Amino acid sequence: MIWNRKNPYLAEIYECQLLSGEKSNREIRHYEIDLGNSKIKYEPGDSLGVIPKNNHELINSMISRLDASSSTIPDGYDSSLFDLLENDYEILTPTNRLIHFINENTLHKKLNDIILRQDKEALAKFKYGKDILDFMNLDKSLKIDLNVFLSLLKPIQHRAYSISSSSLVHPNQIHLTVSTERWSNNSRSYGGVCSTFLSDKCLKGSKIKIFLIPNKLFRLPKDQKKPIIMIGPGTGVAPFMSFLQERKANRSIGKNWLFFGAQTQMNDYLYCDQIKLMKKDNILQKLNLAFSRDQKEKIYVQDKMYDERSEFFQWIENGAFLYVCGDAHKMAKDVDSMLHKIIRSQLDCSYEVSVDYIKNLKKEKRYLLDVY
Ligand SMILES: Cc1cc2nc3c(=O)[nH]c(=O)nc-3n(C[C@H](O)[C@H](O)[C@H](O)COP(=O)(O)OP(=O)(O)OC[C@H]3O[C@@H](n4cnc5c(N)ncnc54)[C@H](O)[C@@H]3O)c2cc1C
Ligand SMILES: NC(=O)c1ccc[n+]([C@@H]2O[C@H](COP(=O)([O-])OP(=O)(O)OC[C@H]3O[C@@H](n4cnc5c(N)ncnc54)[C@H](OP(=O)(O)O)[C@@H]3O)[C@@H](O)[C@H]2O)c1
Known part of the structure; x- marks a missing residue:
C-alpha cells in the first residue's frame, strides 16, 4: 500500500514526552509513532507528514460567530459544519481571499487603508498573531453567509516534521521532535494547528494520519568513512539524532561533529542524556553547545x-559533509554567512572566492539544508 497525503496511514502514538524543562520559553515534545503494519520504510533525513484536526474550542467559536449550528450540512456538502471545520479546512491562518472579503465588507479604517495602499509590510504586521476569527470580528455586526465563508478557506494542509529516529535502532517506529506553537494577546490565546493538535489531543494510544515525505537531498554520505558536521539549534537537532543513531548502528567509522544551540542549558538542552552518552562513547567526536541566554x-x-574555524575548515577540506537544519528565516542565513567568513579567514581570500568554494561544496552535495 502506498501511503500519501491523500491516503494517509492511521498510526498510533506509542509514546510522548515533554523534552523542554519547566522554566523553558519553549514547549518541545518528543513523539514516538508506531508504524504498525504500514510497511513504511524511512531513511535518516526523511520527514513525516502529519494531517492535523482543528481545535474544538476554535471551531465552536467560529460556528457561533457564523450564527450557525454544528450539525448543519451546508448546501453542496456531505458533512456537518463541525466535521468540515474540524477536518477539511484551515481555520486558523487567514487566506488573502478572506482578508479581502473582510476588507470589502467592513468599515475598518486601518485595514481599509493598508489594502488601499497595497502596503504588504503593513499588512503582514497587521496580520501578525491574528487568526481568521479575529478578522471576522473586526466588525462583529458583519453577517457572513456560510457557503461564502467556506469558499474563503483553503483545504487543511499537512505539516512536515523531520524524523529524529533511525529505523535500525527503533524498528517500525518514527520519532519526532516538535515545538508546540502558542501565543496570546490581551483577549485571546492561540495555538498552531498541528503542533497543538499533537500536544493537546494526541495522548499515548491516539491515532494520527501520517505519510512519509522522503528527502533525497538530505542524506548521510554513502561512504561511511566520510566525516559529517551537523548544525542544528532548537528542533533542528531532530534529523541529527537520526543520523547519529544510524551511524552508531552501522558502526560507521566517519567522524561526527554536532553544533547544538538552545536558550538555556538547564531547560532547553534537547536529548541531553543521549547526546552526552554519544560523546562519552566517542560516537560524537566533537560537540559544541551554544546556550544563547546563559550569559549576558x-x-x-x-x-x-x-x-x-581552523579545525572546522580542516574537516571540510578532508571531505566532511555539512548539514544545517532548523529555522530558515534567520539561523540558516546567519550560519551561511559565517561559513563564508570562515572560508575567507582560512584561505585568506575574497568574498567571491568563498562564494565559489561554497558553490562547489553544494555541487558536490556536501552542503545540505533541511530548513523551515
Ligand atoms: C521539512 C520540514 C521539517 C520540519 N521539521 C520540524 C521539526 O522537526 N520540528 C518542528 O517543531 N517543526 C518542524 N517543521 C515546522 C512544522 O512543519 C510546522 O510548520 C510547525 O509545527 C507549525 O505548525 P502548526 O500547525 O503548529 O502552526 P500553524 O497552524 O501552521 O500556524 C503557524 C502560524 O502561526 C503564526 N505564529 C506562530 N507562532 C506565533 C507567535 N508566537 N506569534 C504570532 N503568530 C505566530 C505564524 O505566523 C504561522 O503563520 C518542519 C517544517 C518543514 C517544512
Ligand atoms: N514563540 C516565540 O516567540 C518564538 C520565537 C522564535 C521561534 N519560535 C518557534 O519555536 C520553535 C523552535 O524554534 P527553534 O527550533 O528554532 O528553536 P529556538 O528555541 O527558537 O532557537 C534555538 C536557539 O537558536 C538561537 N537563535 C536565535 N536566532 C538565531 C540565529 N539567527 N542564528 C543562530 N541561532 C539563533 C536561539 O537563541 P535566542 O532565542 O536566545 O535568540 C536559541 O538559542 C520554532 O518552531 C519557531 O517557530 C517561537
Whole structure:
C-alpha cells in the first residue's frame, strides 16, 4: 500500500514526552509513532507528514460567530459544519481571499487603508498573531453567509516534521521532535494547528494520519568513512539524532561533529542524556553547545563555528559533509554567512572566492539544508 497525503496511514502514538524543562520559553515534545503494519520504510533525513484536526474550542467559536449550528450540512456538502471545520479546512491562518472579503465588507479604517495602499509590510504586521476569527470580528455586526465563508478557506494542509529516529535502532517506529506553537494577546490565546493538535489531543494510544515525505537531498554520505558536521539549534537537532543513531548502528567509522544551540542549558538542552552518552562513547567526536541566554551576550551556533574555524575548515577540506537544519528565516542565513567568513579567514581570500568554494561544496552535495 502506498501511503500519501491523500491516503494517509492511521498510526498510533506509542509514546510522548515533554523534552523542554519547566522554566523553558519553549514547549518541545518528543513523539514516538508506531508504524504498525504500514510497511513504511524511512531513511535518516526523511520527514513525516502529519494531517492535523482543528481545535474544538476554535471551531465552536467560529460556528457561533457564523450564527450557525454544528450539525448543519451546508448546501453542496456531505458533512456537518463541525466535521468540515474540524477536518477539511484551515481555520486558523487567514487566506488573502478572506482578508479581502473582510476588507470589502467592513468599515475598518486601518485595514481599509493598508489594502488601499497595497502596503504588504503593513499588512503582514497587521496580520501578525491574528487568526481568521479575529478578522471576522473586526466588525462583529458583519453577517457572513456560510457557503461564502467556506469558499474563503483553503483545504487543511499537512505539516512536515523531520524524523529524529533511525529505523535500525527503533524498528517500525518514527520519532519526532516538535515545538508546540502558542501565543496570546490581551483577549485571546492561540495555538498552531498541528503542533497543538499533537500536544493537546494526541495522548499515548491516539491515532494520527501520517505519510512519509522522503528527502533525497538530505542524506548521510554513502561512504561511511566520510566525516559529517551537523548544525542544528532548537528542533533542528531532530534529523541529527537520526543520523547519529544510524551511524552508531552501522558502526560507521566517519567522524561526527554536532553544533547544538538552545536558550538555556538547564531547560532547553534537547536529548541531553543521549547526546552526552554519544560523546562519552566517542560516537560524537566533537560537540559544541551554544546556550544563547546563559550569559549576558548571546552566543549562537555560528559563533561556536567561528571559535573552531581552523579545525572546522580542516574537516571540510578532508571531505566532511555539512548539514544545517532548523529555522530558515534567520539561523540558516546567519550560519551561511559565517561559513563564508570562515572560508575567507582560512584561505585568506575574497568574498567571491568563498562564494565559489561554497558553490562547489553544494555541487558536490556536501552542503545540505533541511530548513523551515
Ligand atoms: C521539512 C520540514 C521539517 C520540519 N521539521 C520540524 C521539526 O522537526 N520540528 C518542528 O517543531 N517543526 C518542524 N517543521 C515546522 C512544522 O512543519 C510546522 O510548520 C510547525 O509545527 C507549525 O505548525 P502548526 O500547525 O503548529 O502552526 P500553524 O497552524 O501552521 O500556524 C503557524 C502560524 O502561526 C503564526 N505564529 C506562530 N507562532 C506565533 C507567535 N508566537 N506569534 C504570532 N503568530 C505566530 C505564524 O505566523 C504561522 O503563520 C518542519 C517544517 C518543514 C517544512
Ligand atoms: N514563540 C516565540 O516567540 C518564538 C520565537 C522564535 C521561534 N519560535 C518557534 O519555536 C520553535 C523552535 O524554534 P527553534 O527550533 O528554532 O528553536 P529556538 O528555541 O527558537 O532557537 C534555538 C536557539 O537558536 C538561537 N537563535 C536565535 N536566532 C538565531 C540565529 N539567527 N542564528 C543562530 N541561532 C539563533 C536561539 O537563541 P535566542 O532565542 O536566545 O535568540 C536559541 O538559542 C520554532 O518552531 C519557531 O517557530 C517561537
